[in-house]
Structures are given as structure tokens and as C-alpha cells.
Amino acid sequence: MTRWEPNARGRLEEAALELFGERGFEQTTVEDIAKRAGLTKRTFFRYFGDKREVLFAGGEEFQGLFVTGLASAPASAKPMEAVAVTLEAVSAWFRGRHDRARQRQRIIVANAELQERELVKLASVAAVLAGALRDRGVAEPAASVTAETAIALFRNAFERWVAEDGERELADVVRESLDTLRAVTATG
Amino acid sequence: MTRWEPNARGRLEEAALELFGERGFEQTTVEDIAKRAGLTKRTFFRYFGDKREVLFAGGEEFQGLFVTGLASAPASAKPMEAVAVTLEAVSAWFRGRHDRARQRQRIIVANAELQERELVKLASVAAVLAGALRDRGVAEPAASVTAETAIALFRNAFERWVAEDGERELADVVRESLDTLRAVTATG
Numbered sequence: 001m002t003r004w005e006p007n008a009r010g011r012l013e014e015a016a017l018e019l020f021g022e023r024g025f026e027q028t029t030v031e032d033i034a035k036r037a038g039l040t041k042r043t044f045f046r047y048f049g050d051k052r053e054v055l056f057a058g059g060e061e062f063q064g065l066f067v068t069g070l071a072s073a074p075a076s077a078k079p080m081e082a083v084a085v086t087l088e089a090v091s092a093w094f095r096g097r098h099d100r101a102r103q104r105q106r107i108i109v110a111n112a113e114l115q116e117r118e119l120v121k122l123a124s125v126a127a128v129l130a131g132a133l134r135d136r137g138v139a140e141p142a143a144s145v146t147a148e149t150a151i152a153l154f155r156n157a158f159e160r161w162v163a164e165d166g167e168r169e170l171a172d173v174v175r176e177s178l179d180t181l182r183a184v185t186a187t188g
Numbered sequence: 189m190t191r192w193e194p195n196a197r198g199r200l201e202e203a204a205l206e207l208f209g210e211r212g213f214e215q216t217t218v219e220d221i222a223k224r225a226g227l228t229k230r231t232f233f234r235y236f237g238d239k240r241e242v243l244f245a246g247g248e249e250f251q252g253l254f255v256t257g258l259a260s261a262p263a264s265a266k267p268m269e270a271v272a273v274t275l276e277a278v279s280a281w282f283r284g285r286h287d288r289a290r291q292r293q294r295i296i297v298a299n300a301e302l303q304e305r306e307l308v309k310l311a312s313v314a315a316v317l318a319g320a321l322r323d324r325g326v327a328e329p330a331a332s333v334t335a336e337t338a339i340a341l342f343r344n345a346f347e348r349w350v351a352e353d354g355e356r357e358l359a360d361v362v363r364e365s366l367d368t369l370r371a372v373t374a375t376g
Contacts (some may be wrong), residue, residue: 079372093196145372149340153337156329156332180329
């Protein structure tokens with residue numbers, strides 16, 4: 001018999017982030033996480049395949065933010081304008097989540113394996129975004145150049161945002177990165 | 189007693205690339221590589237720490253190409269102009285190496301662990317390039333935005349180049365990526 005536990009998923013996430021931060025990712029076991037959350041290992045495995053998944057479970061949702069964000073850009077928008085709309089939408093999701101993002105980032109940066117996983121995640125988002133741009137009629141190489149630049153910009157803005165105190169919204173930092181790109185690429 | 193083997197390093201590299209391509213990276217052992225090269229395991233370990241290193245041994249040299257490439261740009265060059273000079277210099281290194289690059293890329297793409305390693309390599313080049321731009325007096329966020337965009341562009345051009353038949357030089361494809369970026373970011 002399984003007892004229903006209110007907000008088990010959220011409690012496990014919170015416990016995992018706390019423990020990864022305190023002891024390090026390697027040094028934390030699934031048992032530790034379940035215990036801190038006041039739940040069983042069995043409950044943990046109902047929500048996550050392993051402890052790494054606690055940090056990456058939102059990957060598909062994250063990727064989806066880019067696709068739906070791009071879909072919300074007017075059909076007439078040029079590639080980089082469409083990307084600006086996309087990044088705006090993705091950034092909106094992070095509103096009110098600065099502390100959590102900062103906590104997660106600190107854990108990722110401290111562990112080479114997690115950093116690799118994060119880079120792979122972003123590379124696959126870039127590939128999906130390039131495909132979505134092609135579907136909008138953007139030709140190659142514009143689609144892949146735009147998508148990979150967009151992800152580079154997002155990564156840049158995100159890293160700067162989590163390093164800040166959270167006074168600015170991610171959207172503001174993204175806009176700054178985009179404006180900077182426009183300034184440095186402008187010729188003449 | 190160690191017998192001197194002419195061009196042992198090159199022979200090991202060639203044997204490794206052949207075998208990784210034929211059997212897959214996972215399925216190839218150091219023993220296989222040494223045997224194919226007509227050398228001993230002991231000789232292999234004089235040059236490489238493990239089989240993965242055969243694919244990534246040039247990492248520091250690769251990173252150095254970006255640093256010396258950037259140093260060759262005139263002090264008056266704007267960030268993205270300096271990056272264009274840098275990528276031109278890096279691309280020159282790949283002249284006459286299309287087959288090898290293509291062979292290596294095929295191996296990397298077929299293996300998740302190698303892909304991760306490659307992404308980490310590029311991310312660390314981006315960090316070094318951002319530092320080199322700051323040393324030239326480029327302020328943040330322009331330095332990191334420029335560096336990360338440069339690496340995204342290089343990666344994009346490189347992937348397109350190795351997918352081609354080798355008629356164009358990498359430098360041509362890089363220039364096309366850069367022009368595309370300029371076109372998609374231009375406003376008005």
C-alpha cells in the first residue's frame with residue numbers, strides 16, 4: 001500500500017538541492033534525500049530515476065519553452081527578432097525563481113559530470129530550435145546560426161543572472177546580451 | 189630498453205581513428221590500437237593516457253590557436269572584427285585536414301561521452317577567449333557575449349564543413365556563418 005504524500009515531488013527536490021549544496025552531489029545518496037524530505041526511497045523512485053534526474057527533470061519542459069516561445073513570434077518576424085520573442089518567453093518562466101536557479105547552478109558548476117550534462121541539454125535545445133526555425137521557413141545556414149547564437153546568448157545571460165543578487169529579471173539580462181550582440185556585430 | 193619507433197604518435201593516431209570508425213569507440217581497446225599500428229601497448233602509453241586522449245590530445249593546441257589568433261588582430265579592431273581574425277587563424281590550421289576532421293567528427297557524434305567531452309572543450313575555449321578579450325580592454329558583457337557567440341559560430345561552421353565534401357575551406361564556411369550572423373542581427 002502506498003500512502004499519498006502531499007507535494008512529495010517538491011519536497012524531494014528541495015531536500016536534494018539542500019543536500020547537494022551542503023555535501024556535494026557525489027556525497028549525497030538517494031537515501032539521504034528521501035530521509036531529509038521525510039519520505040521513503042521508494043517514494044523517491046516513483047518520481048525520479050536517480051539523483052541526477054532531480055536536477056534535470058525539467059529538461060523537456062525547458063525545451064518546450066523555446067518551441068512554444070518561438071511559435072508565439074509573429075510569422076513576419078526576422079530570425080533574430082523571433083529569437084528575441086522566444087528568449088523573452090523562456091525568461092518569463094524563471095520569474096520568481098532566482099534563488100532556486102542560483103542554488104541549482106552552484107551545484108552544477110561544482111561537478112564536471114553535471115556540467116557536461118547541462119551542456120548536452122543546451123546543445124539539444126539548439127538543435128530543436130534550429131529545426132523549429134527551418135519549419136518557419138528560415139533557410140540554412142541562417143536557421144542553425146541563429147539557433148546556436150540564441151543558445152549562446154541565453155547561456156551567457158543566465159550565468160550572469162544567477163551570479164547577480166536577483167534584483168533584475170532574467171529577461172532584462174537577456175535583453176542586455178542581445179543588445180550587446182547587436183552592438184558588437186554592427187559594422188561600420 | 190626502448191626501441192625508437194619512427195612517427196609512433198602519428199601511427200597510433202591513425203590506427204585509433206581507423207578502429208574507432210570501424211568498430212566504434214567503446215569496442216576498441218588500447219591493445220587493438222597498438223597492434224594495428226604495429227607497436228606495443230607500452231609505446232601507446234608513452235604518448236597517451238588512454239584511448240580517449242587520442243581524440244582530444246590537441247585540445248591545448250586548439251585553445252592556443254584562439255589565443256594567438258586573437259593576439260594577431262589589430263588593437264583597434266572591434267570585438268567581432270577581432271573574432272573574425274581569430275576564427276580565420278583557427279580555420280587556417282584545418283587546411284588540408286578535412287578528411288581527418290570528418291573522420292574524427294563521425295566518431296564523436298556516435299558516442300555520447302565523446303560529445304560531452306567535445307562540448308566541455310569548446311565551453312572552456314569560450315571562457316579563455318572571453319578572458320583574452322577582457323585583457324584587450326573589452327568590457328563585460330561584451331567580452332563574454334562575443335566569445336560565446338564566436339564559439340557558437342565556429343561550432344556551426346565546423347559541423348557544416350565536415351558534412352561537406354571538402355571543396356570549400358573551413359575559413360570560407362566560417363566567413364559565411366559570420367556574414368549570416370551579421371545579416372540576422374541587423375535591425376531595421
